[in-house]
Amino acid sequence: MSETIAEVLARVPQSGIPAAAPLPGAERKGLTKKELAADHPTWCPGCGDFSVLALYFKLIEKRKLAQEEFVSIAGIGCSSRFPYFVQAHGAHYIHGRALPFASGISLSRPDLHVFVFGGDGDAFSIGGNHFNHTARKNVKLSYVVMDNWVYGLTKKQTSPTSPLGFKSKTDQWGAVDYPINPMKQAIAAGATFVARTTSTNPNHVLAMMEAAMDHDGFSFIECLSECVEFYEGAFDAANPRKGGMFKEVPKDHDVSDELAAYRLAGTDFPGYFGIFYKSSKPTKNAKEADINKAMMEKVKGLKPWQILQKNFDRLK
Numbered sequence: 459m460s461e462t463i464a465e466v467l468a469r470v471p472q473s474g475i476p477a478a479a480p481l482p483g484a485e486r487k488g489l490t491k492k493e494l495a496a497d498h499p500t501w502c503p504g505c506g507d508f509s510v511l512a513l514y515f516k517l518i519e520k521r522k523l524a525q526e527e528f529v530s531i532a533g534i535g536c537s538s539r540f541p542y543f544v545q546a547h548g549a550h551y552i553h554g555r556a557l558p559f560a561s562g563i564s565l566s567r568p569d570l571h572v573f574v575f576g577g578d579g580d581a582f583s584i585g586g587n588h589f590n591h592t593a594r595k596n597v598k599l600s601y602v603v604m605d606n607w608v609y610g611l612t613k614k615q616t617s618p619t620s621p622l623g624f625k626s627k628t629d630q631w632g633a634v635d636y637p638i639n640p641m642k643q644a645i646a647a648g649a650t651f652v653a654r655t656t657s658t659n660p661n662h663v664l665a666m667m668e669a670a671m672d673h674d675g676f677s678f679i680e681c682l683s684e685c686v687e688f689y690e691g692a693f694d695a696a697n698p699r700k701g702g703m704f705k706e707v708p709k710d711h712d713v714s715d716e717l718a719a720y721r722l723a724g725t726d727f728p729g730y731f732g733i734f735y736k737s738s739k740p741t742k743n744a745k746e747a748d749i750n751k752a753m754m755e756k757v758k759g760l761k762p763w764q765i766l767q768k769n770f771d772r773l774k
């Protein structure tokens with residue numbers, strides 16, 4: 459069936475322009491997985507990241523998002539190639555700097571769904587500071603860290619989540635540094651949504667991404683995603699198909715209880731999967747919007763040059 463002009467226009471990307479209201483009579487159709495799939499992903503066959511990408515497509519399709527309603531951002535790493543493979547707005551940014559870049563997008567375009575993807579090195583080594591600060595600021599965006607316990611792109615160096623004893627190019631005799639616990643770190647930093655999943659459980663990944671997207675604040679998901687090339691079998695203990703165990707967060711867990719969430723996060727591997735912590739706090743987006751509104755009231759009726767003049771006068 460051929461599309462009407464209104465339908466075609468409704469699909470035109472409006473980059474940099476606030477989302478246009480649907481034209482009268484034009485029913486918005488979300489993107490389909492087929493439309494979203496860009497270049498052939500260059501990951502190794504069997505890499506866990508494929509599953510996360512497929513479920514992201516499913517999420518966009520399920521939630522009927524159009525081009526101008528969401529953006530996909532990443533840093534550098536195998537996992538951070540993600541936006542290349544999504545036929546929509548996005549950016550493959552500087553190593554470890556995806557979060558500040560995405561924060562700028564979220565604060566200037568609060569109408570968008572901002573999704574950030576990356577690896578354990580990108581998030582917790584070079585991007586460690588940004589992770590903590592974005593969490594404490596409660597910027598509205600969803601961050602999925604595809605944790606494979608290794609630097610994959612640069613061919614097997616120890617990462618901040620590599621377990622003790624892991625032999626890599628940087629620790630030939632086995633890792634000696636204590637790994638960080640991403641869940642504990644996110645809770646302690648002030649993240650208002652903290653969840654854990656694994657790429658081998660597609661329904662669970664999708665459910666966590668949907669819940670993260672619906673959260674009004676900084677939502678973080680640690681998604682175990684195996685690097686079959688440099689850390690094969692790392693997550694077998696969390697995969698029932700490999701003889702492991704997939705344990706969901708206990709039904710009676712209170713997600714608003716920070717200490718209970720911290721205790722869950724401290725469970726030995728493979729630990730639990732699901733939403734560990736969720737709280738409601740004003741976002742930086744809402745706070746800045748309030749400031750902007752108050753400031754605009756003060757200059758109501760003035761022309762831009764008059765506002766500038768006022769500022770210069772104040773500097774005299």
Ligand SMILES: Cc1ncc(C[n+]2csc(CCOP(=O)(O)OP(=O)(O)O)c2C)c(N)n1
Nearest residue numbers: 534535536537553577578579580609610611
């Ligand atoms: C400033 C800077 N330092 C170092 C690198 C090299 N580098 C690229 S990706 C990467 C680590 C990637 O590991 P991770 O984030 O875990 O992603 P993965 O490849 O495992 O998905 C490093 C050290 C870089 N690109 N830029």
Ligand code: SF4
Nearest residue numbers: 502505536610685686
């Ligand atoms: S090196 Fe590892 S993380 Fe990178 S694409 Fe290959 S399997 Fe995936």
Ligand SMILES: [Mg+2]
Nearest residue numbers: 577578608609
């Ligand atoms: Mg990694």
